[in-house]
Amino acid sequence: MDQDIVLWIVVGTALAFDFTNGFHDTANAVATSISTRALSPRFAVAMAAVLNFVGAFISLEVAATIAKGIVNAELISEPIVFAGLIGAIVWNLATWYWGLPSSSSHALIGGVVGAAFVAEGAAAVYGNGIVDKVIVPALVAPLLAFVAGGLAILVAYRIVGRQRPGPVVRGFRLGQVVSASLLALSHGTNDAQKTMGIIFLALVANGSLSPDADVPIWVVVSAATAIALGTYAGGWRIIRTMGSRIIKMDPAQGFAAQGVGATVIMAASHVGFPLSTTHVISGAIMGTGAAKRVSAVRWGVAGNIVTAWVLTLPASAAVGGLTYALVALLGRDDVGPIAVSAALLVALAVTLGRRLVAGRTLTAEG
Amino acid sequence: MVFAVDGHLLWQVVWVSLVAGVGISALFSLVIVGAARAEDARRAGRGAAAALYFTLAVLAFALFAGGVVLGVRAMIEK
Numbered sequence A: 001m002d003q004d005i006v007l008w009i010v011v012g013t014a015l016a017f018d019f020t021n022g023f024h025d026t027a028n029a030v031a032t033s034i035s036t037r038a039l040s041p042r043f044a045v046a047m048a049a050v051l052n053f054v055g056a057f058i059s060l061e062v063a064a065t066i067a068k069g070i071v072n073a074e075l076i077s078e079p080i081v082f083a084g085l086i087g088a089i090v091w092n093l094a095t096w097y098w099g100l101p102s103s104s105s106h107a108l109i110g111g112v113v114g115a116a117f118v119a120e121g122a123a124a125v126y127g128n129g130i131v132d133k134v135i136v137p138a139l140v141a142p143l144l145a146f147v148a149g150g151l152a153i154l155v156a157y158r159i160v161g162r163q164r165p166g167p168v169v170r171g172f173r174l175g176q177v178v179s180a181s182l183l184a185l186s187h188g189t190n191d192a193q194k195t196m197g198i199i200f201l202a203l204v205a206n207g208s209l210s211p212d213a214d215v216p217i218w219v220v221v222s223a224a225t226a227i228a229l230g231t232y233a234g235g236w237r238i239i240r241t242m243g244s245r246i247i248k249m250d251p252a253q254g255f256a257a258q259g260v261g262a263t264v265i266m267a268a269s270h271v272g273f274p275l276s277t278t279h280v281i282s283g284a285i286m287g288t289g290a291a292k293r294v295s296a297v298r299w300g301v302a303g304n305i306v307t308a309w310v311l312t313l314p315a316s317a318a319v320g321g322l323t324y325a326l327v328a329l330l331g332r333d334d335v336g337p338i339a340v341s342a343a344l345l346v347a348l349a350v351t352l353g354r355r356l357v358a359g360r361t362l363t364a365e366g
Numbered sequence B: 001m002v003f004a005v006d007g008h009l010l011w012q013v014v015w016v017s018l019v020a021g022v023g024i025s026a027l028f029s030l031v032i033v034g035a036a037r038a039e040d041a042r043r044a045g046r047g048a049a050a051a052l053y054f055t056l057a058v059l060a061f062a063l064f065a066g067g068v069v070l071g072v073r074a075m076i077e078k
Helices: A003-036 A041-058 A078-097 A105-122 A128-161 A165-206 A217-232 A235-243 A249-269 A277-293 A299-330 A335-365 B007-043 B045-078
Strands: none
Touching: A003 A041, A003 A078, A003 A105, A003 A165, A003 A217, A003 A235, A003 A249, A003 A277, A003 A335, A041 A217, A041 B045, A078 A105, A078 A165, A078 A235, A078 A299, A078 A335, A105 A128, A105 A165, A105 A299, A128 A249, A128 A277, A128 A299, A128 B007, A165 A217, A165 A249, A165 A277, A165 B007, A165 B045, A217 A249, A235 A277, A235 A299, A249 A277, A249 B007, A249 B045, A277 A299, A299 A335, B007 B045
Protein backbone atom coordinates (compact mmCIF):
# COMPACT_ATOMS: atom_id res chain seq x y z
CA MET A 1 0.00 0.00 0.00
CA ASP A 2 2.82 2.39 0.97
CA GLN A 3 4.63 1.56 -2.26
CA ASP A 4 1.42 2.17 -4.21
CA ILE A 5 1.09 5.65 -2.69
CA VAL A 6 4.68 6.50 -3.64
CA LEU A 7 4.08 5.09 -7.13
CA TRP A 8 1.04 7.33 -7.66
CA ILE A 9 2.93 10.33 -6.30
CA VAL A 10 5.70 9.64 -8.84
CA VAL A 11 3.11 9.22 -11.64
CA GLY A 12 1.39 12.50 -10.66
CA THR A 13 4.72 14.34 -10.45
CA ALA A 14 5.80 12.93 -13.84
CA LEU A 15 2.56 14.22 -15.39
CA ALA A 16 3.09 17.60 -13.70
CA PHE A 17 6.59 17.69 -15.23
CA ASP A 18 5.06 16.76 -18.61
CA PHE A 19 2.64 19.70 -18.30
CA THR A 20 5.48 22.16 -17.51
CA ASN A 21 7.51 20.62 -20.36
CA GLY A 22 4.59 21.38 -22.70
CA PHE A 23 4.00 24.99 -21.70
CA HIS A 24 7.73 25.71 -21.38
CA ASP A 25 8.41 24.45 -24.91
CA THR A 26 5.32 25.85 -26.69
CA ALA A 27 7.56 28.72 -27.77
CA ASN A 28 9.87 26.43 -29.73
CA ALA A 29 7.14 25.62 -32.23
CA VAL A 30 5.03 28.76 -32.33
CA ALA A 31 6.99 31.84 -31.18
CA THR A 32 8.31 32.83 -34.60
CA SER A 33 4.95 32.11 -36.31
CA ILE A 34 3.13 34.35 -33.81
CA SER A 35 5.80 37.05 -34.08
CA THR A 36 5.57 37.25 -37.88
CA ARG A 37 1.75 36.95 -37.76
CA ALA A 38 1.81 33.74 -39.76
CA LEU A 39 -0.59 32.36 -37.14
CA SER A 40 -2.81 33.96 -34.51
CA PRO A 41 -1.60 33.24 -30.94
CA ARG A 42 -4.62 31.15 -29.92
CA PHE A 43 -4.69 29.15 -33.16
CA ALA A 44 -0.91 28.58 -32.95
CA VAL A 45 -0.99 27.13 -29.42
CA ALA A 46 -4.11 25.07 -30.21
CA MET A 47 -2.44 23.62 -33.32
CA ALA A 48 0.77 22.92 -31.39
CA ALA A 49 -1.23 21.22 -28.61
CA VAL A 50 -3.07 18.93 -31.04
CA LEU A 51 0.17 18.02 -32.87
CA ASN A 52 1.99 17.36 -29.58
CA PHE A 53 -0.88 15.04 -28.62
CA VAL A 54 -0.72 13.24 -31.98
CA GLY A 55 3.10 13.10 -31.84
CA ALA A 56 2.97 11.29 -28.52
CA PHE A 57 1.20 8.38 -30.26
CA ILE A 58 3.37 8.31 -33.40
CA SER A 59 6.57 7.06 -31.81
CA LEU A 60 6.15 4.63 -28.94
CA GLU A 61 9.80 3.85 -28.55
CA VAL A 62 9.74 4.75 -24.88
CA ALA A 63 12.52 7.04 -23.77
CA ALA A 64 13.55 4.81 -20.89
CA THR A 65 16.93 6.18 -21.83
CA ILE A 66 16.39 9.37 -19.84
CA ALA A 67 19.52 9.62 -17.69
CA LYS A 68 20.68 6.23 -19.06
CA GLY A 69 24.46 6.25 -19.28
CA ILE A 70 24.48 9.33 -17.01
CA VAL A 71 23.50 7.70 -13.71
CA ASN A 72 23.77 4.08 -12.60
CA ALA A 73 20.28 2.79 -13.50
CA GLU A 74 20.48 -0.03 -10.95
CA LEU A 75 20.64 2.47 -8.11
CA ILE A 76 17.64 4.52 -9.23
CA SER A 77 14.69 4.30 -6.84
CA GLU A 78 11.25 5.93 -6.82
CA PRO A 79 12.29 8.67 -4.32
CA ILE A 80 15.27 9.56 -6.59
CA VAL A 81 12.97 9.82 -9.63
CA PHE A 82 10.49 11.89 -7.57
CA ALA A 83 13.23 14.28 -6.38
CA GLY A 84 14.66 14.53 -9.92
CA LEU A 85 11.24 15.45 -11.29
CA ILE A 86 10.82 18.15 -8.62
CA GLY A 87 14.25 19.57 -9.59
CA ALA A 88 13.18 19.71 -13.25
CA ILE A 89 9.75 21.22 -12.50
CA VAL A 90 11.23 23.94 -10.27
CA TRP A 91 13.81 24.87 -12.94
CA ASN A 92 11.15 24.89 -15.68
CA LEU A 93 8.95 27.19 -13.57
CA ALA A 94 11.86 29.49 -12.66
CA THR A 95 13.02 29.88 -16.29
CA TRP A 96 9.40 30.38 -17.42
CA TYR A 97 8.99 33.14 -14.79
CA TRP A 98 12.08 34.92 -16.18
CA GLY A 99 10.96 34.23 -19.77
CA LEU A 100 14.07 32.23 -20.61
CA PRO A 101 13.98 29.24 -22.98
CA SER A 102 15.92 26.30 -21.55
CA SER A 103 16.03 22.56 -22.13
CA SER A 104 13.46 20.53 -20.17
CA SER A 105 15.42 17.33 -20.92
CA HIS A 106 18.58 18.79 -19.42
CA ALA A 107 16.59 19.96 -16.40
CA LEU A 108 15.25 16.44 -15.90
CA ILE A 109 18.70 14.91 -16.28
CA GLY A 110 20.10 17.48 -13.84
CA GLY A 111 17.39 16.77 -11.28
CA VAL A 112 17.96 13.00 -11.43
CA VAL A 113 21.76 13.44 -11.30
CA GLY A 114 21.49 15.67 -8.20
CA ALA A 115 19.12 13.29 -6.42
CA ALA A 116 21.23 10.22 -7.33
CA PHE A 117 24.38 11.99 -6.15
CA VAL A 118 22.87 12.81 -2.75
CA ALA A 119 21.32 9.33 -2.42
CA GLU A 120 24.18 7.13 -3.56
CA GLY A 121 27.27 9.32 -3.79
CA ALA A 122 29.57 10.14 -6.70
CA ALA A 123 29.71 6.50 -7.82
CA ALA A 124 26.07 6.77 -9.00
CA VAL A 125 26.90 9.50 -11.52
CA TYR A 126 28.87 8.93 -14.74
CA GLY A 127 30.83 12.11 -15.49
CA ASN A 128 31.66 11.04 -19.04
CA GLY A 129 27.94 10.44 -19.67
CA ILE A 130 27.19 14.05 -18.67
CA VAL A 131 29.89 15.32 -21.05
CA ASP A 132 28.81 13.09 -23.96
CA LYS A 133 25.03 13.39 -23.63
CA VAL A 134 24.54 16.85 -22.18
CA ILE A 135 27.55 19.16 -22.52
CA VAL A 136 28.69 18.26 -26.07
CA PRO A 137 25.14 18.37 -27.55
CA ALA A 138 24.51 21.65 -25.67
CA LEU A 139 27.57 23.16 -27.36
CA VAL A 140 26.89 21.67 -30.81
CA ALA A 141 23.14 22.44 -31.06
CA PRO A 142 23.09 26.25 -30.86
CA LEU A 143 26.30 26.73 -32.84
CA LEU A 144 25.18 24.40 -35.63
CA ALA A 145 21.72 25.98 -35.77
CA PHE A 146 23.26 29.49 -35.67
CA VAL A 147 25.45 28.75 -38.72
CA ALA A 148 22.69 26.84 -40.58
CA GLY A 149 20.13 29.58 -39.82
CA GLY A 150 22.53 32.29 -41.00
CA LEU A 151 23.32 30.47 -44.25
CA ALA A 152 19.64 29.62 -44.84
CA ILE A 153 18.44 33.23 -44.55
CA LEU A 154 21.28 34.51 -46.77
CA VAL A 155 20.34 31.96 -49.45
CA ALA A 156 16.63 32.78 -49.05
CA TYR A 157 17.23 36.56 -49.33
CA ARG A 158 19.45 35.94 -52.37
CA ILE A 159 16.73 33.90 -54.12
CA VAL A 160 13.73 36.12 -53.34
CA GLY A 161 15.74 39.35 -53.36
CA ARG A 162 14.08 41.20 -56.25
CA GLN A 163 10.53 39.99 -55.77
CA ARG A 164 7.60 42.14 -54.71
CA PRO A 165 7.25 41.96 -50.90
CA GLY A 166 3.58 40.88 -50.95
CA PRO A 167 3.92 37.34 -52.38
CA VAL A 168 7.18 36.81 -50.47
CA VAL A 169 5.64 37.68 -47.10
CA ARG A 170 2.53 35.58 -47.81
CA GLY A 171 4.65 32.67 -49.07
CA PHE A 172 6.97 32.54 -46.08
CA ARG A 173 4.04 32.89 -43.66
CA LEU A 174 2.45 29.87 -45.35
CA GLY A 175 5.76 27.99 -45.06
CA GLN A 176 5.86 28.81 -41.36
CA VAL A 177 2.58 26.94 -40.83
CA VAL A 178 4.30 23.80 -42.20
CA SER A 179 7.54 24.28 -40.23
CA ALA A 180 5.66 25.07 -36.99
CA SER A 181 3.55 21.93 -37.46
CA LEU A 182 6.67 19.80 -37.99
CA LEU A 183 8.30 21.23 -34.87
CA ALA A 184 5.21 20.61 -32.73
CA LEU A 185 4.84 17.06 -34.02
CA SER A 186 8.53 16.40 -33.45
CA HIS A 187 8.22 17.77 -29.89
CA GLY A 188 5.36 15.37 -29.16
CA THR A 189 7.30 12.37 -30.47
CA ASN A 190 10.32 13.27 -28.31
CA ASP A 191 9.16 14.84 -25.10
CA ALA A 192 5.98 12.94 -24.25
CA GLN A 193 8.08 9.75 -24.44
CA LYS A 194 10.25 10.97 -21.55
CA THR A 195 7.26 11.03 -19.21
CA MET A 196 6.02 7.68 -20.52
CA GLY A 197 9.51 6.27 -19.84
CA ILE A 198 9.52 7.59 -16.26
CA ILE A 199 6.04 6.25 -15.48
CA PHE A 200 6.94 2.92 -17.11
CA LEU A 201 10.12 2.67 -15.01
CA ALA A 202 8.16 3.50 -11.85
CA LEU A 203 5.59 0.79 -12.67
CA VAL A 204 8.41 -1.73 -13.29
CA ALA A 205 10.22 -0.75 -10.07
CA ASN A 206 6.94 -1.12 -8.19
CA GLY A 207 6.43 -4.61 -9.62
CA SER A 208 3.22 -3.63 -11.42
CA LEU A 209 4.76 -4.34 -14.85
CA SER A 210 7.49 -6.60 -16.19
CA PRO A 211 10.43 -4.82 -17.90
CA ASP A 212 9.53 -6.29 -21.31
CA ALA A 213 5.83 -5.35 -21.13
CA ASP A 214 4.24 -2.90 -23.54
CA VAL A 215 3.54 0.62 -22.33
CA PRO A 216 -0.03 0.61 -20.95
CA ILE A 217 -2.42 2.70 -23.01
CA TRP A 218 -3.41 4.83 -19.99
CA VAL A 219 0.25 5.87 -19.68
CA VAL A 220 0.37 6.92 -23.35
CA VAL A 221 -2.95 8.79 -23.16
CA SER A 222 -2.17 10.56 -19.88
CA ALA A 223 1.32 11.64 -21.02
CA ALA A 224 -0.04 12.85 -24.38
CA THR A 225 -2.87 14.73 -22.63
CA ALA A 226 -0.56 16.39 -20.07
CA ILE A 227 1.90 17.66 -22.69
CA ALA A 228 -0.95 18.83 -24.95
CA LEU A 229 -2.67 20.72 -22.09
CA GLY A 230 0.65 22.27 -21.10
CA THR A 231 1.27 23.32 -24.69
CA TYR A 232 -2.22 24.84 -24.94
CA ALA A 233 -1.67 26.75 -21.68
CA GLY A 234 1.23 28.39 -23.52
CA GLY A 235 4.32 29.77 -21.83
CA TRP A 236 3.66 33.31 -23.07
CA ARG A 237 6.68 34.84 -21.35
CA ILE A 238 9.03 32.52 -23.28
CA ILE A 239 7.02 32.98 -26.48
CA ARG A 240 7.59 36.75 -26.16
CA THR A 241 11.34 36.26 -25.60
CA MET A 242 11.83 33.90 -28.54
CA GLY A 243 9.41 35.65 -30.85
CA SER A 244 10.37 39.28 -30.42
CA ARG A 245 13.02 39.92 -27.77
CA ILE A 246 16.03 38.17 -29.41
CA ILE A 247 15.51 39.73 -32.85
CA LYS A 248 12.70 41.55 -34.60
CA MET A 249 12.08 39.08 -37.38
CA ASP A 250 10.44 39.14 -40.77
CA PRO A 251 8.54 36.12 -42.18
CA ALA A 252 11.59 34.98 -44.20
CA GLN A 253 13.69 34.89 -41.03
CA GLY A 254 10.87 33.18 -39.15
CA PHE A 255 10.59 30.49 -41.81
CA ALA A 256 14.38 30.05 -42.06
CA ALA A 257 14.72 29.71 -38.27
CA GLN A 258 11.86 27.23 -37.99
CA GLY A 259 12.79 25.33 -41.16
CA VAL A 260 16.42 25.01 -40.07
CA GLY A 261 15.29 24.12 -36.54
CA ALA A 262 13.02 21.33 -37.75
CA THR A 263 15.56 19.90 -40.20
CA VAL A 264 18.48 20.05 -37.75
CA ILE A 265 16.42 18.30 -35.05
CA MET A 266 15.21 15.60 -37.43
CA ALA A 267 18.59 15.11 -39.14
CA ALA A 268 20.36 14.82 -35.77
CA SER A 269 17.69 12.50 -34.43
CA HIS A 270 17.87 10.38 -37.60
CA VAL A 271 21.64 9.82 -37.29
CA GLY A 272 21.26 9.05 -33.56
CA PHE A 273 22.51 12.28 -32.00
CA PRO A 274 19.44 13.95 -30.44
CA LEU A 275 19.72 17.67 -29.77
CA SER A 276 17.66 19.99 -27.57
CA THR A 277 14.82 21.63 -29.52
CA THR A 278 15.17 24.77 -27.39
CA HIS A 279 18.91 25.13 -28.09
CA VAL A 280 18.42 24.52 -31.81
CA ILE A 281 15.55 26.99 -32.29
CA SER A 282 17.20 29.70 -30.17
CA GLY A 283 20.48 29.28 -32.09
CA ALA A 284 18.67 29.40 -35.43
CA ILE A 285 16.79 32.58 -34.47
CA MET A 286 20.06 34.28 -33.47
CA GLY A 287 21.71 33.05 -36.70
CA THR A 288 18.99 34.45 -38.95
CA GLY A 289 19.23 37.79 -37.12
CA ALA A 290 23.03 38.01 -37.13
CA ALA A 291 23.24 37.12 -40.84
CA LYS A 292 21.09 40.13 -41.67
CA ARG A 293 22.99 42.46 -39.33
CA VAL A 294 25.07 41.48 -36.30
CA SER A 295 23.59 44.35 -34.27
CA ALA A 296 20.08 43.08 -35.08
CA VAL A 297 20.51 40.48 -32.34
CA ARG A 298 19.90 41.72 -28.80
CA TRP A 299 23.03 40.11 -27.40
CA GLY A 300 22.07 40.96 -23.82
CA VAL A 301 18.94 38.80 -24.13
CA ALA A 302 20.97 36.11 -25.95
CA GLY A 303 23.52 36.21 -23.09
CA ASN A 304 20.78 35.71 -20.49
CA ILE A 305 19.51 32.70 -22.42
CA VAL A 306 22.97 31.14 -22.66
CA THR A 307 23.46 31.75 -18.92
CA ALA A 308 20.21 29.86 -18.26
CA TRP A 309 21.51 26.96 -20.40
CA VAL A 310 24.76 26.85 -18.42
CA LEU A 311 22.87 26.91 -15.11
CA THR A 312 20.23 24.33 -16.09
CA LEU A 313 22.16 21.23 -15.07
CA PRO A 314 23.69 22.50 -11.78
CA ALA A 315 20.54 24.36 -10.66
CA SER A 316 18.13 21.49 -11.31
CA ALA A 317 20.69 19.10 -9.77
CA ALA A 318 20.84 21.26 -6.65
CA VAL A 319 17.04 21.30 -6.29
CA GLY A 320 16.85 17.56 -7.03
CA GLY A 321 19.55 16.85 -4.44
CA LEU A 322 17.93 19.07 -1.79
CA THR A 323 14.53 17.49 -2.42
CA TYR A 324 15.99 14.01 -2.06
CA ALA A 325 17.73 15.01 1.19
CA LEU A 326 14.40 16.29 2.53
CA VAL A 327 12.57 13.13 1.43
CA ALA A 328 15.24 10.93 3.06
CA LEU A 329 15.06 13.00 6.25
CA LEU A 330 11.28 12.60 6.51
CA GLY A 331 11.20 8.93 5.49
CA ARG A 332 12.01 7.36 2.16
CA ASP A 333 9.19 4.79 2.19
CA ASP A 334 6.13 6.97 2.08
CA VAL A 335 6.18 9.87 4.56
CA GLY A 336 8.92 11.80 2.72
CA PRO A 337 7.35 11.86 -0.77
CA ILE A 338 3.86 12.47 0.72
CA ALA A 339 5.07 15.35 2.95
CA VAL A 340 7.14 17.01 0.19
CA SER A 341 4.43 16.73 -2.46
CA ALA A 342 1.78 17.98 0.01
CA ALA A 343 4.00 20.96 0.92
CA LEU A 344 4.51 21.76 -2.76
CA LEU A 345 0.78 21.51 -3.48
CA VAL A 346 0.04 23.89 -0.58
CA ALA A 347 2.71 26.32 -1.85
CA LEU A 348 1.17 26.14 -5.34
CA ALA A 349 -2.34 26.73 -3.97
CA VAL A 350 -1.15 29.73 -1.89
CA THR A 351 0.64 31.24 -4.93
CA LEU A 352 -2.40 30.78 -7.17
CA GLY A 353 -4.68 32.13 -4.43
CA ARG A 354 -2.54 35.26 -4.03
CA ARG A 355 -2.55 35.84 -7.78
CA LEU A 356 -6.32 35.43 -7.83
CA VAL A 357 -6.76 37.91 -4.97
CA ALA A 358 -4.34 40.36 -6.60
CA GLY A 359 -6.28 40.04 -9.86
CA ARG A 360 -9.61 40.72 -8.11
CA THR A 361 -8.13 43.74 -6.29
CA LEU A 362 -6.81 45.15 -9.54
CA THR A 363 -10.19 44.56 -11.22
CA ALA A 364 -12.04 46.22 -8.31
CA GLU A 365 -9.66 49.20 -8.33
CA GLY A 366 -9.78 49.46 -12.12
CA MET B 1 37.40 9.28 -17.93
CA VAL B 2 36.68 8.00 -21.44
CA PHE B 3 34.55 10.18 -23.68
CA ALA B 4 32.42 8.34 -26.19
CA VAL B 5 31.50 11.17 -28.55
CA ASP B 6 31.78 9.68 -32.01
CA GLY B 7 33.60 12.21 -34.22
CA HIS B 8 32.26 10.61 -37.39
CA LEU B 9 28.68 10.82 -36.06
CA LEU B 10 29.19 14.43 -35.04
CA TRP B 11 30.52 15.35 -38.48
CA GLN B 12 27.55 13.55 -40.06
CA VAL B 13 25.14 15.59 -37.91
CA VAL B 14 26.88 18.81 -38.92
CA TRP B 15 26.88 18.29 -42.69
CA VAL B 16 23.43 16.65 -42.87
CA SER B 17 21.95 19.49 -40.80
CA LEU B 18 23.64 22.19 -42.87
CA VAL B 19 22.66 20.67 -46.22
CA ALA B 20 19.10 19.86 -45.12
CA GLY B 21 18.55 23.16 -43.29
CA VAL B 22 19.86 25.39 -46.05
CA GLY B 23 18.34 23.15 -48.75
CA ILE B 24 14.82 23.28 -47.36
CA SER B 25 14.93 27.09 -47.11
CA ALA B 26 16.34 27.38 -50.65
CA LEU B 27 13.67 25.08 -52.06
CA PHE B 28 10.81 26.96 -50.42
CA SER B 29 12.27 30.26 -51.59
CA LEU B 30 12.29 28.86 -55.15
CA VAL B 31 8.61 27.89 -54.72
CA ILE B 32 7.79 31.49 -53.80
CA VAL B 33 9.89 33.00 -56.61
CA GLY B 34 8.54 30.53 -59.19
CA ALA B 35 4.92 31.14 -58.19
CA ALA B 36 5.31 34.95 -58.03
CA ARG B 37 7.09 35.21 -61.39
CA ALA B 38 4.66 32.79 -63.04
CA GLU B 39 1.79 35.06 -61.92
CA ASP B 40 3.61 38.19 -63.14
CA ALA B 41 4.39 36.56 -66.51
CA ARG B 42 0.80 35.34 -66.90
CA ARG B 43 -0.53 38.85 -66.28
CA ALA B 44 1.96 40.26 -68.80
CA GLY B 45 0.73 37.73 -71.37
CA ARG B 46 4.06 35.86 -71.56
CA GLY B 47 2.67 32.32 -71.62
CA ALA B 48 5.95 30.45 -72.16
CA ALA B 49 7.72 32.23 -69.29
CA ALA B 50 4.70 31.69 -67.05
CA ALA B 51 4.76 27.95 -67.79
CA LEU B 52 8.52 27.80 -67.15
CA TYR B 53 8.26 29.56 -63.77
CA PHE B 54 5.22 27.49 -62.83
CA THR B 55 7.23 24.32 -63.57
CA LEU B 56 10.08 25.63 -61.40
CA ALA B 57 7.63 26.28 -58.55
CA VAL B 58 6.06 22.83 -58.87
CA LEU B 59 9.43 21.05 -59.00
CA ALA B 60 10.77 22.98 -56.00
CA PHE B 61 7.54 22.32 -54.11
CA ALA B 62 7.74 18.59 -54.90
CA LEU B 63 11.29 18.46 -53.51
CA PHE B 64 10.26 20.52 -50.46
CA ALA B 65 7.30 18.21 -49.83
CA GLY B 66 9.63 15.22 -50.25
CA GLY B 67 11.85 16.71 -47.54
CA VAL B 68 8.86 17.13 -45.22
CA VAL B 69 7.80 13.51 -45.82
CA LEU B 70 11.37 12.34 -45.12
CA GLY B 71 11.31 14.36 -41.88
CA VAL B 72 8.02 12.81 -40.76
CA ARG B 73 9.38 9.33 -41.64
CA ALA B 74 12.51 10.03 -39.60
CA MET B 75 10.24 10.97 -36.67
CA ILE B 76 8.16 7.82 -36.97
CA GLU B 77 11.02 5.40 -37.51
CA LYS B 78 13.50 6.71 -34.95
